[in-house]
Amino acid sequence: MVEQRESYVALALTAGIGPARLATMLEACETPDGARTAPFEFLCHLPGFSRAAATSVRNARPEQGAEILAHAGRLGASCLLPGDAEFPGHLNQIPEPPPLLFVMGRVELLRAPAVAVVGSRDHSPYGEEVCRSLSRDAAAHGLVVVSGMARGLDAVAHRAALEADGGTIGVLGNGLGVIYPAANRQLYERVASKGLLVTEFPPGERPRHGSFPRRNRLISGLARVVVVIEAAAGSGTLITVEAALAQGKDVMAVPGSILSRTSVGTNRLLRDGAIPFLESNDLYELYPGLVTRAVP
Numbered sequence: 472m473v474e475q476r477e478s479y480v481a482l483a484l485t486a487g488i489g490p491a492r493l494a495t496m497l498e499a500c501e502t503p504d505g506a507r508t509a510p511f512e513f514l515c516h517l518p519g520f521s522r523a524a525a526t527s528v529r530n531a532r533p534e535q536g537a538e539i540l541a542h543a544g545r546l547g548a549s550c551l552l553p554g555d556a557e558f559p560g561h562l563n564q565i566p567e568p569p570p571l572l573f574v575m576g577r578v579e580l581l582r583a584p585a586v587a588v589v590g591s592r593d594h595s596p597y598g599e600e601v602c603r604s605l606s607r608d609a610a611a612h613g614l615v616v617v618s619g620m621a622r623g624l625d626a627v628a629h630r631a632a633l634e635a636d637g638g639t640i641g642v643l644g645n646g647l648g649v650i651y652p653a654a655n656r657q658l659y660e661r662v663a664s665k666g667l668l669v670t671e672f673p674p675g676e677r678p679r680h681g682s683f684p685r686r687n688r689l690i691s692g693l694a695r696v697v698v699v700i701e702a703a704a705g706s707g708t709l710i711t712v713e714a715a716l717a718q719g720k721d722v723m724a725v726p727g728s729i730l731s732r733t734s735v736g737t738n739r740l741l742r743d744g745a746i747p748f749l750e751s752n753d754l755y756e757l758y759p760g761l762v763t764r765a766v767p
Contacts, residue, residue, distance in 0.1 A: 474504065474533050475502055475503050475504055476503075476536070476540075476552065477533040477534070477535075477536035477537045477540065478502075478503035478504045478506075478507050478531070478533045478536060479503040479536065479552060479571075480535075480536035480539055480540060480550060480552075480571065481503075481507070481531040481532060481533060481534075481535040481536035481539075482496070482503055482506060482507060482528065482531050482536075483570035483571050484535075484536075484539065484571075484673050485527050485528065485530075485531050486527060487523065487524050487527050488524060488527060488528065489567070490567050490568055490569070490570050491519060491567075492517075492519055492520065492524060493570050495517050495518055495519060495520070496509075496514070496517065496528065499513075499517055504533075506528065507528060507529070507531050507532075507533075509528075511525055511526075511529055514528055514529070539673050539674065542648075542673070542674040542675060543573055543647065543673075543674050546575065546647050546648050546674055547575060547663075548573055548574060548575040548647050548668075548674065549573070549574055549575075549578070550571055550572070550573050550574075551571065551572045551573075551574055551578075552570075552571050553568070553570070553571075557578050557581065557582075558572065558581075559572075559581045559582070559693065561692070561693075562689070562692050562693070564718075565688065565692040565717075565718045566688070566717055566718065567685075567688065569671040569689060570671070571671060572669055572670070572671055573646070573647050573669070573670050573671070573672070573673070573674060574667060574668065574669050575647055575663045575667070575668045576662065576663050576664065576665070576666055576667035576668055577638065577665070577666060577667050578667065580615050580638045580639075580640055580666065580667045581640075581667070581669075581693070583613070583614075583615045583638055584613070584614055584615065584695065585614060585615040585616070585617050585640065585693055585694040585695065586609050586614045586615070586616060586617065586694050586695070586696055586697075586698060586754065587617040587618065587690050587691055587693070587694035587696070587697040587698065587711070587715070588602060588605060588606050588609070588616050588617070588618050588624070588628040588698050588700065589618060589619065589624070589625065589628075589690065589697060589698070589699055589700070589702075589708050589711050590602060590623065590624030590625070590628075590699060590700030590701045590702060590708055591623055591624055591700070591701045591702055591703060591706055591708060591733050592621055592622050592623030592624070592625075593623065593703075593733065594623050594624050594627075594700070594701050594733060595701065595727075595731060595733050597701075597727065597731075598624060598700050598701035598725075598727070598733060599624065599627055601700055601725055602624045602627045602628055602631070602700045603627055603628075603630075603631040604631075604751075605628075605631075605698065605700070605748070605751060605754075606627070606628040606629075606631035606632050606635075607631040607632065607634060607635040607637075608635075608751045609632070609637070609751065609754065610631070610632035610633075610635040610636075610637020610638065610639065611635040611636075611637055612751075612755065613637070614637070615632075615637070615638040615639060615640055616628050616629065616631070616632035616637065616638070616639045616640070617639070617640045617642065617690055617693050617694045618639070618640075618641065618642070618690065619641070619642055619643075619644070619683075619686055619687065619690055619711075620641040620642065620643055620655060620658070620659070620662070620668075621652070621655075622652050622654060622655065624700050624701065625641075626655060626658055629641055629658060629661075629662055629666070630658065630661075632666070633661055633662070633665055633666065638666055638667075639662060639665075639666040639667075640662075640666060640667045640668075640669055640693060641658075641659070641662045641666065641667070641668050641669070642669050642670065642686050642689045642690045642693070643668060643669065643670035643672070643686065644670075644672070644678045644682040644683040644685070644686035645670065645672055645676055645677055645678040645682060646670060646672040646673050646674045646675050646676035646677075647668060647670060647674045647675075648674050648675050649675060649676065649677055649678070651677075651678050669689065669693070670686070671685065671689065683707065683710075684710050684714075687707070687710045687711040687714050688711075688714040688717075688718070690711050690714075691711050691712075691714045691715035691718055691720050692714070692718055694720065695720060695721065695758065696720060696721040696722070696723060696754070696757075696758060697711060697712060697715040697720060697721070697722050697723070698723045698724075698725070698748055698754070699711075699712060699722065699723070699724045699725065699736070699737050699740060699745070700725050700737070701725070701727060701731075701733040701734055701736075701737060702733070702734075702735075702736030702737050702740075703732050703733050703735055703736055704732075704735040704736055704739070705736075706736050708736065709736055709740075712740065712745075721746060721757075721758075722740065722745045722746065723745060723746040723747070723748040723753070723754065724737040724738075724740040724741050724745040724746070724747065724748060725737055725747075725748045726738060726741055726747060726749075
């Protein structure tokens with residue numbers, strides 16, 4: 472069983488083997504070890520496979536998975552696979568579901584109702600005030616505040632949730648043990664201690680091109696609703712909105728001045744049908760089933 476887990480991790484993190492190919496292999500070969508040791512030509516003829524992909528699979532070794540899991544353990548983290556009881560089952564239903572999650576902190580927060588709070592890195596004082604108020608109040612009402620651990624409004628949302636003694640989940644675009652941006656070191660440590668850090672990237676992996684759109688789909692995937700505080704036209708925050716809509720999630724937006732650059736994106740979302748967020752009760756009235764007792 473341990474070796475199968477190690478083989479799964481090695482395959483899941485093999486370059487060129489994404490969630491779709493991994494699922495295809497496991498369906499055809501039944502077990503991770505069966506996939507890893509399958510004949511080369513058999514792998515080449517699987518749907519969506521190339522000879523390069525088959526070569527990568529044959530080169531994967533359980534020892535690679537074992538070292539990744541050991542690295543996570545040394546950081547005080549663990550790895551959740553889709554079959555594990557603690558793995559959030561709703562993530563299996565999103566497009567491109569994560570094949571695994573590395574987690575550090577209060578894993579029980581994955582089972583609590585959650586709201587994603589996202590917004591601009593270059594925010595206005597108005598945006599910061601709204602984000603702090605929303606996040607603090609949501610956390611005090613038992614909602615876990617999910618955001619992306621970036622500078623700007625992400626950091627404001629996480630800090631406000633912690634100030635309310637509530638739960639917060641920081642979704643990383645890099646591996647555990649890497650603090651990005653460096654200015655968030657203290658926040659990283661607080662969320663790891665009082666909240667939960669989540670990533671699908673292996674420990675020690677630096678952020679790179681393409682990491683953050685993958686992170687954004689997990690931010691929306693972990694929550695039932697995404698609230699956008701401020702977003703300029705073309706903001707990366709809107710990638711989270713696109714992911715949320717593809718996942719069938721609700722999107723709320725905070726209106727702002729039509730003269731404010733950082734509200735162009737949110738105002739357009741409202742024009743195109745997003746739910747207006749004017750006060751916390753807008754969230755609670757629309758989604759009363761989300762609000763439970765505060766998370767201790």
